Amino acid sequence: MADTKISAMPAATTLDGSEVVPLVQAGGNVQDTVTNIVTETIAVNPGSYRTTLGLGTMATQNANNVSITGGSIFGTTVAGYVPTSRTITAGTGLTGGGDLSVNRTLAMANTGVTAATYGASTKIPVLAINAQGQVTTASEITLSASSLDLVYGQFLQDGETELTAPMSNNSVDPIQVTSTTNFQAPGYLIVGQEVVAYTGVTATTFTGITRGVKGTTNTSHNISDKVTEAAAVANGSTSQSIGLDITVYNNKVSVESNNEITFETTGVYNVQFSLQFLNYTTSDDNVTVWFKKNGSDIAYSASVQLVPPKHGSSPGATILALNSLVDAVPDDYIQIQWTSDSGNTVLGTFPSGTSPVHPTSPAAIVTVTQVG
Numbered sequence: 001m002a003d004t005k006i007s008a009m010p011a012a013t014t015l016d017g018s019e020v021v022p023l024v025q026a027g028g029n030v031q032d033t034v035t036n037i038v039t040e041t042i043a044v045n046p047g048s049y050r051t052t053l054g055l056g057t058m059a060t061q062n063a064n065n066v067s068i069t070g071g072s073i074f075g076t077t078v079a080g081y082v083p084t085s086r087t088i089t090a091g092t093g094l095t096g097g098g099d100l101s102v103n104r105t106l107a108m109a110n111t112g113v114t115a116a117t118y119g120a121s122t123k124i125p126v127l128a129i130n131a132q133g134q135v136t137t138a139s140e141i142t143l144s145a146s147s148l149d150l151v152y153g154q155f156l157q158d159g160e161t162e163l164t165a166p167m168s169n170n171s172v173d174p175i176q177v178t179s180t181t182n183f184q185a186p187g188y189l190i191v192g193q194e195v196v197a198y199t200g201v202t203a204t205t206f207t208g209i210t211r212g213v214k215g216t217t218n219t220s221h222n223i224s225d226k227v228t229e230a231a232a233v234a235n236g237s238t239s240q241s242i243g244l245d246i247t248v249y250n251n252k253v254s255v256e257s258n259n260e261i262t263f264e265t266t267g268v269y270n271v272q273f274s275l276q277f278l279n280y281t282t283s284d285d286n287v288t289v290w291f292k293k294n295g296s297d298i299a300y301s302a303s304v305q306l307v308p309p310k311h312g313s314s315p316g317a318t319i320l321a322l323n324s325l326v327d328a329v330p331d332d333y334i335q336i337q338w339t340s341d342s343g344n345t346v347l348g349t350f351p352s353g354t355s356p357v358h359p360t361s362p363a364a365i366v367t368v369t370q371v372g
Contacts, residue, residue, distance in 0.1 A: 093132045113138045151265055151370035153253040155244035158362035159183040159229030160351055164204070167191065167221040174205040177227055182245045184258055188213070188230035190348050191221050193313050195230060195280065215281035215310075215344045226351035229363060230278075235343035241292070241335040242275070242347065242364050253368050260333040261368060268372035272323035273336060274365045278348040279307040279316040285342045291324055292335040298326070307345050315348075325371070336366065 018033055088104050090097040096106040111134050118125035118138050128137040161183075165176040175189070180201040183189075189196040189206065195216045199208025212218035214232055233240055241259035252264040263269065271291070279285050290302035301324055308316035326334055338347070350361035 093130075093134055108134075111136050149251075151252040151263070151267060151269070151368075153250040153255075153261070153366075153368040154248040155250075155255050155261070155364075155366045155368075156246040156248060156362045157229060157231065157243055157347070157364035158246050158349055158360060160349060160360050161227045163191070163221060163223055163225045163227060166223055169218055169220050170211065172209040172211060174202075174207045175209060175227070176205050179204060180206065183229055184243050184245060188232050188346060190228045190230045190278075190346070191225060192219065193217075193280070193315070194219055194221070195232075195346060195348075214346050215279075228349040228351050228360075230349065231347040231363065232345070233339050233343055236339070236341050238343075239337050239339035241337055242366075244364060244366055246362075256333065259335050261335070261366065262331065262333040263328040264330055265370075266329045267370045268325055268327050270323055270369050270371050271326050271334065272321070272367045274319055274321040275336075275338070275347055276317065276319050276350070276361060276363050277305065277307045277345050279345045280310050281342065281344050282309045283342065284309060284316075285340055285345045287320070287338060287340045287345055289320060289322070289336065289338045291326065292337050293326065293328075294332055295335075297337075298324070298334075307340075336364075 018035070084099045084101050087099045088097040088106065090106055093109055093111075094106050095109050096104060098104050113135050116138075118127070118140055120140075122143045123140040124143060126139045126141055127135050130136050159182040161177040161179050161181075163176065164178055167175060175191075175196070175198070180203060183201060183206070185201045186197070186199045186208070189198060193216060194212055195214040196206075196218075197208075197210040197213050198206040201207065229245075231240070231243060243258045244255045244261070245258065247255060253269075254262055254264075256262045261271070273289075275289060277287055285307045286304055287307055288302055288304050291298040303320065303322055305318060305320040307318050310316050328334075347363045349363040352358060352360045
C-alpha cells in the first residue's frame with residue numbers, strides 16, 4: 001500500500017469513541033478504544049508491565065494509577081516521602097520522638113536538680129553526674145577546718161588566779177587563791193614583782209613555799225592581788241621542757257604529759273611559738289630554746305635570745321618567736337626545751353589589766369598546723 005500524507009487523506013466521519021485503536025506494548029499486540037485514550041485510561045493488565053514501566057518493586061500499579069512506595073524511578077529519588085514505619089526514639093535523658101508522620105521535637109528531661117550556681121569562695125560543690133553527663137544531684141559543703149580534716153592545735157602556758165588571803169613579808173604559809181587550775185606542781189608564781197617557788201597544790205592553795213627567788217625580794221601582798229604562772233630552770237647548767245596547760249584549739253594533735261605535743265596522723269607540721277621571758281636581776285641573761293622529737297634533740301633547731309635586766313621595779317622582758325617544720329608519724333611527739341645562762345630568767349605570764357582593760361599575756365603560745 002502506498003504512503004499517503006495526512007493532508008491528502010479524505011475527511012473522516014466523527015468518531016463516536018467506540019472505535020478500536022491498536023496498541024503495541026513489549027512486542028505484544030493489544031487494543032483500546034478512543035474513549036479510553038481520551039480519558040487517559042489504559043486498560044492493560046497492571047501486573048504484567050510493571051518492569052517495563054521501570055517501577056520494579058517500589059511501586060504498586062493498578063488499572064487507573066501507580067502508587068509509589070519508595071526508592072527511585074530509574075535513579076531519580078522520590079522527594080518529600082518518608083515512610084511512617086521510620087521513627088525517632090528518645091534516648092536516655094531525652095523526651096519526645098515518635099514516627100515521622102509529623103514534625104517531632106526532642107528535649108532534655110529534667111533531672112530534679114534545682115537550677116542554681118553551686119560553689120563559692122567558702123563552699124565546695126558536691127555533684128553526682130550520670131553516664132550521659134547530666135547532673136543528677138547537687139549540694140555544697142561549707143569550708144571549715146573540720147570539713148577539710150586539717151590537723152591543727154594551739155596551746156598555752158597561761159595560769160592566772162587571785163589571792164583570797166594576804167601574804168606577809170616573810171610568811172611561808174600556804175598561799176590561798178581562788179583556784180590552782182592550770183598550775184603545775186612543782187612550779188613558780190609571780191605575785192606583783194616577787195617570784196615564789198612552790199612544791200604542791202590543793203584546789204585553792206599552793207604549798208611548800210619559798211619566797212623571793214630568781215633575783216626577786218619577798219614583799220607583802222593583799223587580797224585580790226593577781227597571781228600568775230611562771231617557769232624557770234634550776235640553774236644555768238640544766239634545761240627543761242616548756243609546760244603547756246591550756247588547749248585553745250586542737251584536731252588530731254594534743255598535749256600529753258603537760259609538755260609533749262603529740263601527733264595522730266603522718267605529715268609535715270609547722271610549729272610556731274612565742275615565749276615571754278622576764279629577768280628580775282640587774283644583769284643581762286641569755287636564754288636558749290630548741291626542739292626535741294621523741295626525746296632527742298632536733299639538729300639545728302636552737303635559738304639564743306638576750307633578755308635585758310630589770311629597770312626600776314619592772315623586770316626586763318623580751319619575746320622570742322620562731323617556727324620550725326617537723327615531720328611526724330602517729331604517736332610522734334615534740335617538746336620545746338629551754339635553758340638560761342644564769343638560771344634566773346623566768347618564762348612568765350603577765351596578768352590581765354584594768355587600766356586599760358586588756359587580756360592576759362601568756363608565758364607561752366604554741367601553734368601547730370599541718371602543711372604537708
